[in-house]
Amino acid sequence: MAGGDGRAPDALCVEVAELIGTVVARYHEEYELAAAEHALTGAQARVLTLLSHRPTPMRQLARHLKCEPSNVTGIVDRLEARGLVERRPDPADRRVKVAAATEEGHATATRLRGELDFAGEPLQELTPAERRLLRDLLRRMLGGTAH
Amino acid sequence: MAGGDGRAPDALCVEVAELIGTVVARYHEEYELAAAEHALTGAQARVLTLLSHRPTPMRQLARHLKCEPSNVTGIVDRLEARGLVERRPDPADRRVKVAAATEEGHATATRLRGELDFAGEPLQELTPAERRLLRDLLRRMLGGTAH
DNA sequence: TATTGTTATACTCTATAACTATA
DNA sequence: TATAGTTATAGAGTATAACAATA
Structure with missing residues (x-):
């Protein structure tokens, strides 16, 4: 960290850090808001977005999300209950379940992506x-x- | 949103948006990690940081966090149980409880701040x-x- | 009556540990 | 024996609704 190794805390660095903090806060606000408009939580929206790019085994999904595999079970359960996602067997390894977006899941992900284009509007500046x-x-x- | 009003999605904007997404992800990783080193959750770290700047009524704390006041009760409860925060009466309005960092809370917040200097290291580039x-x-x- | 804070309730996300079915 | 996914459990954050104390 800056300032942790003897350097004096630089006012310019502090200001940039605060600006980045503002970006982060606004990014999350918009993300959660857009997800909520589709009755999705942030975690559900993230999984659906990942699966709309490519079908993914549960374990790999957990690695992408940096969480325990047991959590993914619940998130995919809830998405599956709403018909946005399905579990498919992996022919090569019968232990593996591949989560994949359904047609409705893809449609929802596409609408979400449009609304989630966080940087789009600010970048017009x-x-x-x-x-x-x-x-x-x-x-x-x-x-x-x-x- | 860009592209949502008929404009073609601009490759440059998409790339910048992805970079910002990376910044946001890394910011959160570091934040949660630094908080965890003090056995704090992200929400607890945020409240403690706010209170280390100034004592704040519960209601106002909820507005800052953009969550319901009932949530703040629990977060402050847990911080108070660890001796990092205390509730003080407001002499001007006996309905109000003002949450404030204790001496130990201030010490923890100060250590946290040093570790939370997210932008510091990357900015050295x-x-x-x-x-x-x-x-x-x-x-x-x-x-x-x-x- | 309106406001402050709390309680009660329910849901989601999270990690840990134990279990199953495959490999 | 190791791995993939699940279940069970417990803790934390969240929103909603109802409540007590105070304004």
């Missing part, structure tokens, strides 16, 4: 050149591990 | 001029409502 600048700065900040 | 650039871009993006 910037010119294309500024967006490229922002992209490059964020890339540098996040280092090689991003993407 | 940027030059001071780049940091100013990033600050200005974020300010423009967030518009007048930030801060």
